[in-house]
Amino acid sequence: MIQDNYSLTEAQIQHFEVFGFLVRRNVFSAEEVARMNEEFDRRLATFLEETDLEEKRFLHWTNLTEETPFIASLVNDPRIYLHSEQLIGEDSVFHNSGSNSFPKGDTEWHPDRADLNVCSIRSAMYLQPTTADCGALRVIPGSHKNPLHEDLHSIGLWVPEDKAPYLEKSGLSGEDIPCYVLESEPGDMITWNEQTWHAAFGGYKDRRTCNFDFFGNPKTPDEIASMRSLAKQGKRYQPWWLENPDNIPRRERWINWLQEWGWIKD
Ligand SMILES: O=C(O)CCC(=O)C(=O)O
Numbered sequence: 001m002i003q004d005n006y007s008l009t010e011a012q013i014q015h016f017e018v019f020g021f022l023v024r025r026n027v028f029s030a031e032e033v034a035r036m037n038e039e040f041d042r043r044l045a046t047f048l049e050e051t052d053l054e055e056k057r058f059l060h061w062t063n064l065t066e067e068t069p070f071i072a073s074l075v076n077d078p079r080i081y082l083h084s085e086q087l088i089g090e091d092s093v094f095h096n097s098g099s100n101s102f103p104k105g106d107t108e109w110h111p112d113r114a115d116l117n118v119c120s121i122r123s124a125m126y127l128q129p130t131t132a133d134c135g136a137l138r139v140i141p142g143s144h145k146n147p148l149h150e151d152l153h154s155i156g157l158w159v160p161e162d163k164a165p166y167l168e169k170s171g172l173s174g175e176d177i178p179c180y181v182l183e184s185e186p187g188d189m190i191t192w193n194e195q196t197w198h199a200a201f202g203g204y205k206d207r208r209t210c211n212f213d214f215f216g217n218p219k220t221p222d223e224i225a226s227m228r229s230l231a232k233q234g235k236r237y238q239p240w241w242l243e244n245p246d247n248i249p250r251r252e253r254w255i256n257w258l259q260e261w262g263w264i265k266d
Pocket residue numbers: 102106107112122124135136137198199200203209211
């Protein structure tokens with residue numbers, strides 16, 4: 001049954017703060033997931049037509065387009081923004097929604113962000129069922145905070161583009177690393193702090209995720225400096241999304257924030 005109260009409980013908020021992740025079951029209905037998959041199918045087909053075959057490994061595209069109106073509209077749905085506001089502040093800012101089609105294989109252990117002064121969370125739905133051996137997201141509980149976060153870097157659990165030195169020297173495989181496995185059904189939403197170490201093993205071809213990403217509004221001088229530095233990356237948004245045709249106040253606030261921090265590239 002689909003929940004009709006979208007607010008997190010105190011216990012859920014505490015769970016997220018302590019362990020760095022949260023799963024909410026049955027947040028979207030089977031009909032809604034079918035609409036997401038339809039838009040995914042269409043966008044994937046266009047993407048494959050437009051993309052050079054050599055590059056067809058991990059496929060990724062933005063959902064903030066007129067071609068994916070249902071997924072794009074979900075950012076205005078309390079099931080996407082309310083828990084984010086509860087977890088990282090009412091002044092948190094939505095900045096990205098993407099769809100991903102993974103190739104067959106594994107995603108090695110990694111955090112999404114290196115700088116602990118950047119507050120950012122990702123909420124993702126896996127559009128097909130996942131299990132421990134077939135592409136479920138795994139997280140290392142508590143690894144969004146130090147000392148564990150840095151310890152995992154120090155032992156060499158991840159080096160971009162290479163086999164993790166820790167796995168080489170320990171003889172362990174990624175699956176042996178102690179973790180929590182977030183098996184999920186379409187309609188479930190998983191939210192994690194982007195500093196939390198995560199991985200997935202046994203992925204199948206065209207394993208699908210759809211994600212919604214929020215930043216916390218930086219407050220301390222260190223947080224402000226880190227966000228300034230990160231915002232230099234910038235990001236291209238489609239004019240359609242920036243125009244905010246329905247004049248949604250929350251979206252206006254996000255766009256103004258992204259503009260003020262220099263995130264929006266021409
Ligand atoms: O499901 C996966 O393979 C990993 C997803 C992931 O790393 C991410 O969305 O940041």
